[in-house]
Amino acid sequence: MTDATHMDVSYVAHLARIHLADGEAELFQGQLDQVLTYVEQLGELDVSNVEPTAHAMALVNVLREDTPRPSLDHADVIANAPASRDGQILVPKINEQF
Amino acid sequence: MTELNTKTIAELSGMLEQGLCTSVEIVNDVLAAIDAHDGKIGAYLTIDRGAALAQAKAADQARAAGTTGPLLGIPLAVKDLLNVKGQPCTCSSKILEGYISPYDATAIAKLRATGAVFLGRVNMDEFAMGSSTESSAYKKTRNPWNTDHVPGGSSGGSAASIAADEAIAALGSDTGGSIRQPAAFCGCVGLKPTYGMISRYGLTAFASSLDQIGPITKTVKDSAILLTAMSGKDEMDSTSVDMAVPNFAEELTDDHSLKGMKLGLPKEYFVEGMDPEVEASVRAAVEHCKQLGAEIVAVSLPHSKYAIAVYYIIATAEASANLARFDGIRYGLRKDGADPIELYGKTRAAGFGSEVKRRIILGTYVLSSGYYDAYYLRAQKVRTLIRNDFTEAFKQCDAILAPVTPTPAYKIGEKSNDPLKMYLDDILTTPVNLAGICGLSVPCGFSKAGLPIGLQILGDSFKEANILKVGHAYEQTTDWKKRKPVL
Numbered sequence: 001m002t003d004a005t006h007m008d009v010s011y012v013a014h015l016a017r018i019h020l021a022d023g024e025a026e027l028f029q030g031q032l033d034q035v036l037t038y039v040e041q042l043g044e045l046d047v048s049n050v051e052p053t054a055h056a057m058a059l060v061n062v063l064r065e066d067t068p069r070p071s072l073d074h075a076d077v078i079a080n081a082p083a084s085r086d087g088q089i090l091v092p093k094i095n096e097q098f
Numbered sequence: 099m100t101e102l103n104t105k106t107i108a109e110l111s112g113m114l115e116q117g118l119c120t121s122v123e124i125v126n127d128v129l130a131a132i133d134a135h136d137g138k139i140g141a142y143l144t145i146d147r148g149a150a151l152a153q154a155k156a157a158d159q160a161r162a163a164g165t166t167g168p169l170l171g172i173p174l175a176v177k178d179l180l181n182v183k184g185q186p187c188t189c190s191s192k193i194l195e196g197y198i199s200p201y202d203a204t205a206i207a208k209l210r211a212t213g214a215v216f217l218g219r220v221n222m223d224e225f226a227m228g229s230s231t232e233s234s235a236y237k238k239t240r241n242p243w244n245t246d247h248v249p250g251g252s253s254g255g256s257a258a259s260i261a262a263d264e265a266i267a268a269l270g271s272d273t274g275g276s277i278r279q280p281a282a283f284c285g286c287v288g289l290k291p292t293y294g295m296i297s298r299y300g301l302t303a304f305a306s307s308l309d310q311i312g313p314i315t316k317t318v319k320d321s322a323i324l325l326t327a328m329s330g331k332d333e334m335d336s337t338s339v340d341m342a343v344p345n346f347a348e349e350l351t352d353d354h355s356l357k358g359m360k361l362g363l364p365k366e367y368f369v370e371g372m373d374p375e376v377e378a379s380v381r382a383a384v385e386h387c388k389q390l391g392a393e394i395v396a397v398s399l400p401h402s403k404y405a406i407a408v409y410y411i412i413a414t415a416e417a418s419a420n421l422a423r424f425d426g427i428r429y430g431l432r433k434d435g436a437d438p439i440e441l442y443g444k445t446r447a448a449g450f451g452s453e454v455k456r457r458i459i460l461g462t463y464v465l466s467s468g469y470y471d472a473y474y475l476r477a478q479k480v481r482t483l484i485r486n487d488f489t490e491a492f493k494q495c496d497a498i499l500a501p502v503t504p505t506p507a508y509k510i511g512e513k514s515n516d517p518l519k520m521y522l523d524d525i526l527t528t529p530v531n532l533a534g535i536c537g538l539s540v541p542c543g544f545s546k547a548g549l550p551i552g553l554q555i556l557g558d559s560f561k562e563a564n565i566l567k568v569g570h571a572y573e574q575t576t577d578w579k580k581r582k583p584v585l
Contacts, residue, residue, distance in 0.1 A: 024452075035517065
């Protein structure tokens with residue numbers, strides 16, 4: 001974990017699709033560097049023979065019958081959309097050809 | 099009949115059954131308390147008066163027709179990240195401003211079926227990320243015991259509403275202490291159930307392997323009533339556990355004896371920098387449990403000190419994935435851009451507050467190529483060590499006693515500019531979520547300044563009955579619950 005203090009906040013924010021305002025990158029950089037320095041203590045432990053825990057309980061796939069059932073009310077769902085037309089959600093163009 | 103709002107679920111359900119009051123009267127007293135005090139406390143984001151009174155009336159009619167039940171006609175406050183059909187669900191974030199839930203969370207649907215009444219939405223840290231409710235995008239919530247102090251968080255509105263008698267009981271969620279810590283700061287009872295006890299369907303996800311819904315109440319018995327009502331397998335949450343749900347409230351006896359119980363005291367939980375008043379109150383509570391017949395045994399949880407580091411890697415990693423859904427496309431805020439990438443970036447910049455942005459960025463980083471093994475995978479392995487500590491400890495005892503927080507509630511603004519300092523306060527609560535076990539916070543004293551102090555009682559997975567028994571016996575043989583804040 002030697003690269004801890006080299007996290008490029010602006011680049012990671014771009015990956016996370018968050019535009020940062022002026023000064024925000026510098027502020028977060030300082031705060032997150034502190035956090036990353038703090039978590040370096042996990043390097044003290046020998047975990048070479050330890051299995052990772054992804055979940056508090058060991059789970060296997062949980063399956064159910066694939067049968068139709070009522071879904072959410074269409075009008076209620078569309079009412080929450082930022083833009084809609086004819087009962088469908090309006091989204092921005094993703095391809096200039098269409 | 100006055101001040102029904104100050105009573106407990108158990109008291110009111112008895113009064114309702116005997117015809118000594120109606121649900122409409124209870125709701126009216128609660129609404130009057132909200133009107134009188136919430137301007138100062140700021141627990142509620144929205145109050146649904148019309149719906150609450152209509153539900154109360156329906157509960158009274160159902161009772162007249164012969165329906166019974168401990169929650170029939172009891173008004174509850176709901177943390178603003180649990181979906182209640184037809185009510186707002188903003189998670190105290192601008193990105194969900196105006197969002198109206200199209201469905202009930204499973205826990206809400208189960209409570210609705212028992213005839214519980216939903217009063218409205220209570221404040222929280224934005225997306226439950228915080229320990230003081232100061233990261234809410236909408237308002238500050240103040241601690242009813244001293245309004246210069248924070249109520250704790252993230253379920254700060256839930257705890258403040260109970261301390262101020264602005265609801266009979268409240269629902270919260272606990273990812274790293276978000277029920278137990280505000281309960282301790284506000285002098286309430288808070289229960290974080292075992293992972294898998296209560297379906298998370300309809301609970302807006304923060305960190306899916308850690309989140310659990312739970313109650314914040316005036317007494318341990320009330321928490322037991324709500325736990326019983328909300329628990330059980332749900333096909334909408336594949337991590338909910340299929341097991342017979344006992345009636346936790348009926349199992350609580352009134353002999354208040356802890357004879358035959360072994361209670362563990364972990365030396366690692368009396369941390370450096372702990373407030374001496376907190377330590378003294380908790381140690382006095384341990385002595386009290388001994389007087390009630392419990393045997394106190396020393397236990398060790400040697401990896402406790404790594405819990406904060408593990409927690410802030412795992413929780414932010416999961417949050418970065420969970421909060422990807424807030425992209426301005428299907429619901430919530432949208433800020434237009436020249437292309438979809440710019441739309442996402444501008445929407446999330448305008449919609450999320452600083453703490454949420456910080457955590458998403460940290461979570462994205464620890465999962466990114468080249469850093470995954472060093473941070474995320476290593477954290478998951480240390481999580482195993484923390485779990486194993488508890489497994490070993492519970493071989494020696496039936497429950498563990500500890501403080502909830504290193505200090506009583508601090509002042510508003512005191513830690514809000516120092517994220518790491520705020521994170522470190524979660525040292526005594528996060529291990530419980532990482533291990534998936536259950537924990538209860540019960541009032542065990544007050545500081546000289548008059549701020550509440552909490553005792554934490556931890557139980558192994560699905561051993562809620564043990565911690566409720568200890569909490570109930572302690573609470574019923576002490577007088578802390580009789581104190582009320584001066585509003």
